[in-house]
Amino acid sequence: MKNTIKILFFAAAILSSVITMAQSTVTGTVIDAEINSPLPGANVLEKGTSNGTTTDFNGNFSLKTQSSSGEIVITFVGYNSMTIPFNGDTNVGTKQLSSDNSLEEVVITGSGVIDLAEDRKTPVAVSTIKAKDIQEKAGNWDLPEVLKSTPSVQNIKGGGFGDGSMFLRGFDQTNTAFLLNGQPINGMEDGKMYWSNWSGVLDVANAVQVQRGLGASKLAISSVGGTVNIVTKTIDNKEGGFIQQMVGNDDYIKSTAYYSTGVNEKGWSFSGMFGHWQGDGYVNYTHGQGQTYFLSVGYQPNESHTFNFLLTGAPQWHAAAGNGSIQSFLDNGRKYNSWNIGNVNSPNTLDGPRGKRYPGGRNFYHKPVANLSWDYNINDKSSLSTVLYGSLGRGGFGSALIGDDGTGYVRGSMNNHNWFGLVSNYNNELSENLNLNIGTDLRTYNGIHFRSVNEFIGIDSIDHNSAFLGDYTVTDTFGGFNPWNAVFNPNNETNQRIQRNYEEVITYYGLFGQLEYSKDAVSAFFQGAISNQDHIATNEYNYAESTDSDKVSNLGFNLKAGAAYEINQIHKVFANAGYYSRQPFHDNLYNDLRSSIDLITPEIENENITGFEAGYQFKSEIISANLNLYHTTWDNRTINSNNGENSESPSFEGYQTQGVKQVHMGVELEVFTRPFDNLKLNGFLSMGDWQFNGDATQRTFDGNGILQGTQDINIDGYKVGGAAQVTGGINGVYTILPRLSIDGAWNWYNDQHSEGSLEKAPLSMPSYDTVDAGFSYKMLLGKEKLNSLQFRVNVNNLFDEVYLESVSGNTQATSTSVNYKGVNTSNNGRFGYGRTWNVSMRYNF
Structure with a gap:
């Protein structure tokens, strides 16, 4: 024992x-x-x-x-x-x-045409927002809201869903180039961006990069304010996805699901996303709803070739917010909406204080976008990237009720388009120190504009007359405020269109090239592009026969050059310069396409832009900083503006100001720090001086586009309006416990001025600041803790700051006028949103 x-x-x-x-x-x-x-x-x-x-x-x-x-x-x-x-x-x-959204990881297809500053050793003034920050802070906002904490960017929210706009270095978004995976997405007629058509891109965005000023773009484009590159998911290396549910203020609900197979053994990959949103809107009677979808199919047959097909769209409708005087907002509150037409018994009405109400302005649109990219690694030193794309935009704006005694029809202004293009870039490493890029940018665009019946109310037809068709009867409705239906019901019948019917065809073809040199601490680049735009307009309403305008062709070009010197691993300096000869927008070439196809007199010539910038970069273990100086001269510009009234109003006036010269100069500082292990603290300060210079010619139109008069005006020394010339901000993230954090952002806006007619000096607007806050928690799930459940809370304008966001008008304040913080309240304007919030839960797998 x-x-x-x-x-x-x-x-x-x-x-x-x-x-x-x-x-x-x-x-x-x-x-x-x-x-x-x-x-x-x-x-x-x-x-x-x-x-x-x-x-x-x-x-x-x-x-x-x-x-x-x-x-x-x-x-x-x-x-x-x-x-x-x-x-x-x-x-x-x-x-x-490293972040799984680092740019090295996400740019997989079309890498040669996706112009990211990371690809260049010679630096530019740039800010990059990664997927993690986009996912957390976007909430139920559009892209400009995500970018507002970067230097020289200001977001103007507007009144309804997707109606916001962005300013960059004082230039509005029509003069900032926006690219989606290398594809230009600004409107070809006027450069405008309608964020309601792109509400889904942030759900699948891997990164967004803002290149201020000259930027790094290799495309044959001539952006004035800068270039914004949106890079979405295409081919994902690994299998996974997410399901997200969000709720927000004013009954906002959004549901989104995304899944990717990863790349299988045969080189195939599939990714898909679908989402639905709806809400009442912060402003009264600005309800809306829509869907977002995304499909990506990738194929890598071998190491030399990668193909990817992408289809995305965001069919939506939303009621718009009408403009009003500052006094009307003071009397009725920040949520006031002047666009309401009452006492109509319609399926699309809303309950309101006066009974049934029809929203005075409703946007509905569907713009499916498809592209096919091919990356060809020819050998170790050369590659070719090509993207073929197209989109079919369908929809418009229903804005007026025609009829009496509760019967009649709702009239809509339709803006359809067919847009196709190709971008291709060839890259060759000529030597160890010298790299060559050459490529082409081709686009063709057919815009189709008319008015039609969106909805009959108590009747089933109307009689109409035009010079082209004579007398005819309209019996069909178009769109019916259903964006899905609009794609398949484009109203191609001329005899079902009313009050206007015109088209334009714009053809753009350009070549670009870039040489980049790098050796030891020195790098330099030279870039050039040449492009041509052809324009033809057609009117099939006001003429007895279908009439085409004369063909207008404009040749443009741009040249950029820059150099950088890396003093050591901590310090780097750079300087860039560029000159653009930019073709005028199509809408600026003609008197008024709604009523004529005549060229304006005098005919508009190219705009001339000269830019200089210099920068200094500092980077250490605990702090990094970017300091940029810029000077941009924009000559022979044409500005379209109005007095802020609805175009249906008898007092509406539109203005086209020609021969405008602007000078924008400023300094930007961006600082990134980590003072403690669990605290990230960043800040920025932008100080600009943006002024008009010399004389200009202003043309005035009524609501029907009829020229009312022309006058020479002196604008020398006038401040450029629309955006604050001095902005600053501090934002930080504090990690309380692992995967538990709070964050906040303070933004300050000063020296902002009104927009509108330039026959008088713009008004000085009061400065303001806002504070946003957020809370995040991630719970790791699964045997190997590779899945997670994330909770996120966003509160914007935490302290409910009351501020004037924009003003259209230049009526000066007097001792006898009613004034708001020094601004005459008879001017049209819009107050910014008060406190808003959203809460989301996201399961990542």
């Missing part, structure tokens, strides 16, 4: 020794590769087991493994995972996790 006990004792000791010998301890530190700082809360798991731990606030971890050798897997939501082998007690050292 005693011997048996001894045997058992020794056996237990040996077994214990074996188990102890089979275990080991793995230690190390995990840091964020982008900012070189600790990454608290990263998950460290022994592969094939549920044995794991997380990093502390300093990024350190210590894990007792169940085996003496094997692998550990380090993961963190929003970052690429890392697998590390171990054998016995091991210190793996410091490991850097």
Whole structure:
């Protein structure tokens, strides 16, 4: 018995020794590769087991493994995972996790035509927002709201869903180039951006990069304010997706689901997203709803070729907000909407104080966009990227009720288009120090504009007359405020159109090239582009026969050059210069396409833009900063504006001001810091001086586009309106516990002026500031903690600041007028949104 006990004792000791010998301890530190700082809360798991731990606030971890050798897997939501082998007690050292939305990871297809500053060693004035920040802070807003905490950017929300606009260095978004995966998406007629048509891009965006001023774009485009590159998901390397539910103020609801198969063994990959949103809108009677969809099919037959087909769209409708005097908002509140037509028994009405109401202005549109990209790695030194794209836009704006006694019809202004293009770029590494890019940018656009019946109310037809058709009867409705139906019911019948019917065809073809040199601490580039635009307009309403205008052709070009010097790893300086000869917008070439196809007199010539900028970059372990100086002269510009009234109003006046010269100069500072392990603190300050220079000619039109008069005006020294010339902000993220954080952003706007007619000096608007706040928590799920459940809360304008967002008009304040903070309240304007919020729950798998 005693011997048996001894045997058992020794056996237990040996077994214990074996188990102890089979275990080991793995230690190390995990840091964020982008900012070189600790990454608290990263998950460290022994592969094939549920044995794991997380990093502390300093990024350190210590894990007792169940085996003496094997692998550990380090993961963190929003970052690429890392697998590390171990054998016995091991210190793996410091490991850097890179964001899985880093630009190196996301630009997989069409990389040669997606113009990101990261591809250039010579720096430009640029800010990049990664997928993690877009996902958390976008909420139920459009892209301009996400970009507002970057230098020289201001977001004007507007009244309804998707009606916001963005200013960059004082230039509105018609003069900022927006690219979606390398495809130009500004309207070809007037450069405008309608964010309601792009409400889904942020759901699948991997990154958005704002290149201020000259930028890095290789396309044959002539952006004045800068270039905004939106890079969406295409081919995902790994399988996964998310399901998200969001609710917000004013009964806003949004549901989104996304899934990607990853790349299979045969090189195929599939990604898809679908979402639905609806809400009442912050402003009264600006309800809306829509869907977003995204489909990507990728194929990589070998290492040399990558193909990707992408289809995306955002069919939607939303009621718009009418303009009103500042006094009308003071009397009725910030949510006041002047566009309401009452007492109509219609299926599309809303309940209101006066009974049934028909929204005075409703936008409905569907713009499916498809592109096919081909990346061809020819050899180790050369590659070719090509994107073929097209879109069919259908929809318009229902704005007026015609009829009496509760019967009649709702009239809509339709704006359809067919748009196709091709962008191709060839890259060749000529030598170790010299790189060449050449390419082409081709586009053709057919815009179709008419008025039609959106809805009959109590009747089923109307009689109409035009010079082209004579007398005819209209019996069909178009769109019916259903954006899905609009695509398949484009109203191609001329005898079902009313009051206007005209088209234009715009053809654009350009060539571009770039040489980039880099050796040791010096880099330089030279870039040039030449392009031609052809314009033909057709009117089939006001003429007895279908009449085409004369063909107008405008040749344009741009030249850019720059150099940088890396003093050491901490300091870098650069300088860039550029000159653009930019063709005028199509809408500026003709008197008024609604009533004629005559060229304006004098005929508009190219605009001339000269830009200079210089910068300094500082980067250390705890702080980095970018300082930029810029000077932009924009000569021979044409400005379209109005007095802020609805075009249906008898007092509406539209203005076209020709021969305008603007000078924009300023300084921008952007600072990124991490003062403590659990605190990121960033800030920016932009100080601009934007003024008009010299004389100009202003033409005035009534609501029907009829010229009322022409006059020469002196605008020398007038401030450029629309955006604040001095802006600043501080934003930070504080990590309370691993995966639990709060964040906030303070934005300040000063030295802002009104827009409108330039026959008088713009008004000075009061400065304002807003504070936004957010809360995030991520719960890791699954055996290997690779899935997560994320909760997010956003509160915008936390302290409910009351501020004038925009003013259209230049009636000066007097001692006898009613004034609001120094602004005459008879001017039209719009107040910014009060406190808004959204809450979301997102499951990542």
